[in-house]
Amino acid sequence: MSTMLADIARFAFKTRKPFFIAIPVIILFAFCDIIFHGTLLSAEDSIWSKTINPWINIATLVIAAAVWFGEIYQDWKNDLPKRLTVLFQYRTDGEEKYCIVMRCEKAHLADMADVRALGQQIGSQLVNPDEPDRTLSFIAPRVEQSDRNILFDDVDGFFQHQVVTFTLNKLPDNLKSSECKVWRHPFAKEDITVTKI
Secondary structure, three states: OHHHHHHHHHHHHOOOOOHHHHHHHHHHHHHHHHHOOOOOOOOOOOHHHHHHHHHHHHHHHHHHHHHHHHHHHHHHHHOOEEEEEEEEEEOOOOOOEEEEEEEEEEEEEEHHHHHHHHHHHHHHHHHHHOOOOOOOOOOHHHHOOOOOEEEEEOOEEEEEEEEEEEEEOOOOOOOOEEEEEEEOOOOOOHHHEEOOO
């Protein structure tokens, strides 16, 4: 129990450091106010009433406006359309770096929790658009997701964009390591193109 309390105290000090600095400063001011008979804080013509209090009021207004704007920004960001770019990389024996063998750009994403499942589905359809094979062989612990960014383009306006990268450990039969299958909007079978790497 004591280790849990110590861990909570360490976390609180780490994340709420200004609070722990402000408490001793306030106590020091209160102590000095008592020593100087109220000229710092409690008298009507004190330094607090004439100088500090107006600045505190202005700071409170600025902080309230910043919190309000932050909440609006967060709501706006959460309401943006979501897009996902899926990359499938592969490294042949003897090669030092991975090459992208399949890429789907800015697929529509309903929820950020669906990134991995949608990425696998897109990969299956890229390998064989007519009969998607759901058994892509990739390194499961090595699925990498980028941070979400807010981007802008002429079609979607502002949108949240995420990139997920799958590392294949076996190349599907109809793919070549020297080519990259690319799938772009409007995501019909005919929109899949092959480019040389």
